[in-house]
Amino acid sequence: MNTAVTLPTEQAPQKVESLGQLNRQMIVILDFGSQYSELIARRIRETQVYSEVLSYRTTAEQLRQLNPKGIIFSGGPNSVYDTGAPRCDPEIWNMGLPILGVCYGMQLMVQQLGGEVAKADRGEYGKASLYIDDPTDLFTNVEDGTTMWMSHGDSVIQMPEQFELLAHTENTPCAAIADHDKKLYGVQFHPEVVHSVGGIALIRNFVYHICECEPTWTTAAFVEQAIREIRARVGDKRVLLALSGGVDSSTLAFLLHKAIGDQLTCVFIDQGFMRKYEPERLLKLFQEQFHIPVEYVNARERFISSLSGITDPEEKRRIIGREFIIAFEETSRRLGPFDYLAQGTLYPDVIESANTNVDPQTGERVAVKIKSHHNVGGLPKDLRFKLVEPLRKLFKDEVRKVGRSIGLPEEIVQRHPFPGPGLAIRIIGEITAERLNILRDADLIVRQEINQRGLYHDYWQAFAVLLPVRSVGVMGDQRTYAYPIVLRIITSEDGMTADWARVPYDVLEVISNRIVNEVKGVNRVVYDITSKPPGTIEWE
Numbered sequence: 001m002n003t004a005v006t007l008p009t010e011q012a013p014q015k016v017e018s019l020g021q022l023n024r025q026m027i028v029i030l031d032f033g034s035q036y037s038e039l040i041a042r043r044i045r046e047t048q049v050y051s052e053v054l055s056y057r058t059t060a061e062q063l064r065q066l067n068p069k070g071i072i073f074s075g076g077p078n079s080v081y082d083t084g085a086p087r088c089d090p091e092i093w094n095m096g097l098p099i100l101g102v103c104y105g106m107q108l109m110v111q112q113l114g115g116e117v118a119k120a121d122r123g124e125y126g127k128a129s130l131y132i133d134d135p136t137d138l139f140t141n142v143e144d145g146t147t148m149w150m151s152h153g154d155s156v157i158q159m160p161e162q163f164e165l166l167a168h169t170e171n172t173p174c175a176a177i178a179d180h181d182k183k184l185y186g187v188q189f190h191p192e193v194v195h196s197v198g199g200i201a202l203i204r205n206f207v208y209h210i211c212e213c214e215p216t217w218t219t220a221a222f223v224e225q226a227i228r229e230i231r232a233r234v235g236d237k238r239v240l241l242a243l244s245g246g247v248d249s250s251t252l253a254f255l256l257h258k259a260i261g262d263q264l265t266c267v268f269i270d271q272g273f274m275r276k277y278e279p280e281r282l283l284k285l286f287q288e289q290f291h292i293p294v295e296y297v298n299a300r301e302r303f304i305s306s307l308s309g310i311t312d313p314e315e316k317r318r319i320i321g322r323e324f325i326i327a328f329e330e331t332s333r334r335l336g337p338f339d340y341l342a343q344g345t346l347y348p349d350v351i352e353s354a355n356t357n358v359d360p361q362t363g364e365r366v367a368v369k370i371k372s373h374h375n376v377g378g379l380p381k382d383l384r385f386k387l388v389e390p391l392r393k394l395f396k397d398e399v400r401k402v403g404r405s406i407g408l409p410e411e412i413v414q415r416h417p418f419p420g421p422g423l424a425i426r427i428i429g430e431i432t433a434e435r436l437n438i439l440r441d442a443d444l445i446v447r448q449e450i451n452q453r454g455l456y457h458d459y460w461q462a463f464a465v466l467l468p469v470r471s472v473g474v475m476g477d478q479r480t481y482a483y484p485i486v487l488r489i490i491t492s493e494d495g496m497t498a499d500w501a502r503v504p505y506d507v508l509e510v511i512s513n514r515i516v517n518e519v520k521g522v523n524r525v526v527y528d529i530t531s532k533p534p535g536t537i538e539w540e
């Protein structure tokens with residue numbers, strides 16, 4: 001018997017904060033440590049039903065308060081028969097709610113309800129053909145022999161009483177099972193991954209036919225609820241909004257403007273790491289076109305001097321997070337007081353920055369720390385503001401829809417993301433004024449060429465990175481010894497995974513020629529051909 005993989009959350013979440021409380025209908029995903037838990041939530045949200053991921057420790061009592069229409073148990077790295085393998089509150093089986101167990105989730109259902117799970121003779125990893133034995137409810141409109149994606153070493157060898165077989169594969173006799181009366185379902189495969197051809201149909205059947213949900217998770221419903229919630233939370237107090245001009249904080253500015261009007265003050269911190277001409281453009285756009293006043297804070301000196309000599313990426317991020325807060329507090333003293341600080345924090349920021357594996361705001365389990373996004377991991381413990389982060393549970397594509405629906409112009413809705421720490425995390429190693437100028441000029445060329453060729457919307461991000469090493473070159477018969485610039489141009493759906501873009505060679509050629517010829521201090525351009533994973537999008 002193996003020892004279990006320890007999942008991060010050791011205690012039940014103390015507080016379960018959920019958009020579902022505002023939603024009439026939601027499906028809860030209980031996370032047993034799968035790589036795909038968030039993906040299940042996304043797939044359900046694509047069917048216009050609200051869904052979010054909670055810790056497997058969430059109790060039946062906590063779930064009752066959220067009043068979900070159904071529950072999905074995710075997969076997970078453990079074997080259910082391991083000592084210490086994660087289990088759910090057994091009371092959940094008696095709630096009378098439809099439950100779908102996926103992989104580990106199904107194995108747990110079987111084990112806890114009296115069946116048997118054991119190590120399979122042969123595991124299944126990758127594609128498998130699924131043969132349907134009972135084409136009713138869960139498998140309506142799913143073709144017999146369809147491809148489903150598998151990733152398991154254990155199998156159900158005996159179903160609990162009352163359960164019936166729904167489907168099998170060549171290697172797995174019990175690939176899908178159900179207790180129809182109790183609306184308990186289990187599938188050994190992963191319907192949430194794109195390789196599972198009938199996956200979406202199955203998810204729709206669960207959501208619409210079995211849980212009897214209606215498509216209530218629409219952008220309009222989110223906006224309406226968010227506005228109601230913001231008003232209830234903030235009352236007549238004033239809110240300081242951290243505005244970068246990016247998609248998320250601009251969407252939030254429009255949302256807050258709608259919700260609380262004059263109680264809102266937008267502040268833009270010029271940390272000295274913005275791209276060329278960016279601060280001027282942002283101020284002009286907001287003040288002249290949107291008629292939303294923006295307080296401009298020049299904090300360049302402070303940021304640069306506090307980063308002097310710092311080379312460690314996490315240290316940089318922490319210092320930047322701290323300096324942002326200092327700048328907000330200073331602004332609050334000058335123009336406030338403000339009780340609330342609003343930020344355009346998104347779900348991926350929270351997932352990637354969590355340093356304790358638990359969302360500090362909600363106590364929920366999130367995956368291991370990759371890097372501290374300044375707006376989450378960089379926050380001090382004794383933050384004087386209360387946070388307003390209504391986009392915290394949304395993915396980028398959902399924020400874009402929200403922005404568009406409340407009148408944010410396409411020009412901003414479609415903008416590539418730009419990280420809060422800006423060019424500071426695109427200069428590897430120490431940040432100096434000279435390096436910043438070089439990177440700004442190189443970055444401008446990348447953006448100009450991508451824009452002029454009508455390629456902007458083909459990519460998720462397209463930018464330059466400066467490396468702190470130098471290499472030898474030859475220009476005009478002279479030896480050069482200068483920095484290389486890395487081009488990072490990627491495609492992505494939500495920033496969680498990404499691929500390097502197959503940019504046409506002639507475009508790469510022009511960008512490379514222009515950078516080496518026009519930017520003093522650079523004699524070489526290289527193209528980053530790493531996907532995420534294993535790379536991340538930014539270099540630090």
Ligand SMILES: Nc1ncnc2c1ncn2[C@@H]1O[C@H](COP(=O)(O)OP(=O)(O)OP(=O)(O)O)[C@@H](O)[C@H]1O
Binds near residue numbers: 242243244247
């Ligand atoms: N220069 C800045 N001044 C004020 N607030 C900022 C600044 N940069 C970032 N922030 C705050 O940090 C949050 C997170 O930054 P992030 O870059 O993820 O979002 P964004 O800039 O709003 O959108 P995008 O991802 O499209 O760039 C922002 O939503 C904003 O609230």
Ligand SMILES: O=c1[nH]c(=O)c2[nH+]cn([C@@H]3O[C@H](COP(=O)(O)O)[C@@H](O)[C@H]3O)c2[nH]1
Binds near residue numbers: 370417419532537
């Ligand atoms: O506001 C931000 N503050 C940060 O600290 C930060 N770090 C990364 N990013 C952006 O997030 C997305 C994923 O980036 P990574 O693959 O580098 O983690 C990409 O779109 C990055 O540009 C940040 N945004």
Ligand SMILES: NC(=O)CC[C@H](N)C(=O)O
Binds near residue numbers: 077103105151
């Ligand atoms: N993907 C999963 O949920 C795997 C479950 C279990 N660890 C198995 O190998 O069968």
Ligand SMILES: [Mg+2]
Binds near residue numbers: 244247417419
């Ligand atoms: Mg940004």
